[in-house]
Amino acid sequence: MKATMKELYEGERPYEKCLTCGSKALSDKELLAVLLRTGTAGENALELAGRILNLPGYQGLAGFGRIPMERLLKLKGVGKVKAVQLKCAAELALRMAKAAAGERLCLKSPATIADYFMEELRYEEQEQLIVLFLDTRNRLLKEKLMFKGTVNASLASPREIFLEALEVHAVHVVLVHNHPSGDPAPSQEDIQITQRICYAGELLGIRLLDHVIIGDGCYCSLKELEILPEGKEEQKVCMADG
Known part of the structure; x- marks a missing residue:
C-alpha cells in the first residue's frame, strides 16, 4: 500500500x-x-x-x-x-x-543579450528570429518575433524588418535567433542573412549592431566573430577608446 x-x-x-x-x-x-x-x-x-x-x-x-x-x-x-x-x-x-536577466541587459554586450534570451530560446524545437529595435542611445524601443520556422534567406526578409524599424523610429537593430541543435556556430545561411540585412540597413541609415545566435547554454555573436562588414573597423575604434 x-x-x-x-x-x-x-x-x-x-x-x-x-x-x-x-x-x-x-x-x-x-x-x-x-x-x-x-x-x-x-x-x-x-x-x-x-x-x-x-x-x-x-x-x-x-x-x-x-x-x-x-x-x-x-x-x-x-x-x-x-x-x-x-x-x-x-x-x-x-x-x-x-526579468532577472533583463536587469543585467546591456544591448552593446552580446553576452547579456544571450543571457536575456537563453531560457526563452534554448529549448525551442523550431528556429525563431527576434529583432530588437533600438534608439540613438541604444535603448530598447521594441522587441518582436519576426520569423518562426526555418530561418533562411527567403524568409528573413529585410523589407519586413526595416518597415518595422521605420515605424518605431529605430536607428539600430540587433538580430537574435536560436539553433535547435544546440550548436550556435553560424551557418553559411546565417552569414548571408546577416550581410543582406546589414547592407539593406546601410541604405536606410539603420545600422545592424549584431546577430546573436543562441545554442544550448552557449551563444555566438557575429559581431565578435567579425563577420559583420564593419566589425573589424568597430573593434579598432573600441581598442583606441580603451
Missing part, C-alpha cells in the same frame, strides 16, 4: 516542510508536489510529481518546461486544471528568469 500525503511523517510532507524550513529546502519533486496538491488513486502528489519529472523525452526541470499541454492531459492524474497550473508555473519561471 502506498502512503497518502496525510500518512507521511509531517517532516516528509512538502507543504509542512516549506513552512518549517523554507522553499529552498524542498527538492524539485517536492516543489512540484506542492503545486499539484493532490495525486490520484494509489499515487500521492509526490509520486505523481516524480512521474512527471521522469517523463520520457522531458526529464528534469528543463524537460518539464517543454512538456506540451496535450501530453500533460494524457497523464493519469493530470486533468485540465492541473495541466493549466503546471504550464502557467513553467511560463512564470521562464519570465522570472528573463
